[in-house]
Ligand SMILES: *[C@@H]1O[C@H](CO)[C@@H](O)[C@H](O)[C@H]1NC(C)=O
């Protein structure tokens with residue numbers, strides 16, 4: 001392992017020839033994810049990532065305290081960062097919705113939806129689909145929502161009326177509400193019948209620019225669990241203007257460089273692993289241990305809780321021979337001034353339980369203009385998160401059935 005990496009002209013392309021992963025027993029449904037912003041603005045990414053961090057942390061705290069697990073959604077604009085394209089209904093109506101590994105419920109704006117956020121995005125119309133039906137209050141999915149005080153019975157039991165709140169308090173003005181339905185979802189060319197989803201008739205808050213949200217978390221309501229595919233994977237392209245493959249039911253990763261680590265079980269729908277230590281250059285510092293770190297598709301930057309953050313920052317600073325650049329907004333971002341061209345930075349390796357992630361320089365430094373590069377790792381007052389920049393150019397597989405997270409360096413265009 002090299003202690004130093006070169007950041008070439010502030011833009012490296014890592015083109016590993018990774019073999020395609022096939023599932024032997026289960027179907028692979030193919031979808032695509034697209035970044036809602038084509039270029040990453042560090043200042044805006046930092047603000048949005050901090051908002052996202054607060055939401056995930058609040059949800060985790062609520063789960064730990066036994067409070068009903070509400071708030072699967074984000075309140076900031078463009079929160080999800082990645083939109084997933086799919087069709088719903090017969091004949092199919094194409095929509096894009098935020099793909100979110102941090103929550104469970106699948107929902108879309110339904111019908112006229114005059115008081116629905118996000119405004120301006122298309123709705124799904126159940127009245128023009130022959131495959132739509134309402135899910136009754138006796139359905140399993142409704143039972144799950146009711147158990148968390150997120151739904152009530154309507155229309156004499158024929159309807160399951162949900163109201164999902166943002167934040168932790170019932171007073172929140174961030175919510176999505178409607179009734180549960182069952183529909184045919186089409187991914188790529190494959191139609192899957194009987195997916196339970198929320199037909200939203202009213203919502204407030206921010207959900208990016210799409211028509212709803214596709215929960216990819218670990219709970220029973222999630223799209224992954226409903227597809228009964230056991231696992232899913234994605235590969236986020238290092239080029240934010242490209243689409244990224246999202247594969248449901250993908251088989252185990254094979255070939256060179258596959259690393260696997262157990263998912264820590266817990267009440268949260270999020271995917272959490274144990275980060276034992278972090279190597280930066282020639283030095284190794286402590287990780288987040290049993291508190292874990294969440295792999296999240298909806299957070300752009302990466303967060304480390306204390307004391308891991310401060311120690312890692314010190315180790316980075318002691319081994320980087322570049323002048324510090326004042327960050328634009330006076331926060332404690334770690335940014336360096338370069339003269340352009342090829343820049344030498346220390347390597348960074350995440351040591352998970354049984355798996356090492358030897359990161360390309362592009363996955364932890366972001367050019368912000370004027371020859372300045374910023375470390376994408378931020379200090380967290382609560383939980384730790386591996387955000388989506390750090391995950392780029394890896395094929396990342398979430399084995400939900402067996403609670404294992406695997407990853408492999410990959411050329412996302414070839415999956
Ligand atoms: C980045 O975002 C901030 C805050 O939204 C904005 O003020 C700034 O102009 C943006 N920078 C660029 C280069 O677009």
Ligand SMILES: *[C@@H]1O[C@H](CO)[C@@H](O)[C@H](O)[C@H]1NC(C)=O
Nearest residue numbers: 110111112113125126127128
């Ligand atoms: C479906 O419902 C919308 C309003 O939600 C209405 O404008 C439209 O005419 C309806 N279409 C049909 C075929 O009934």
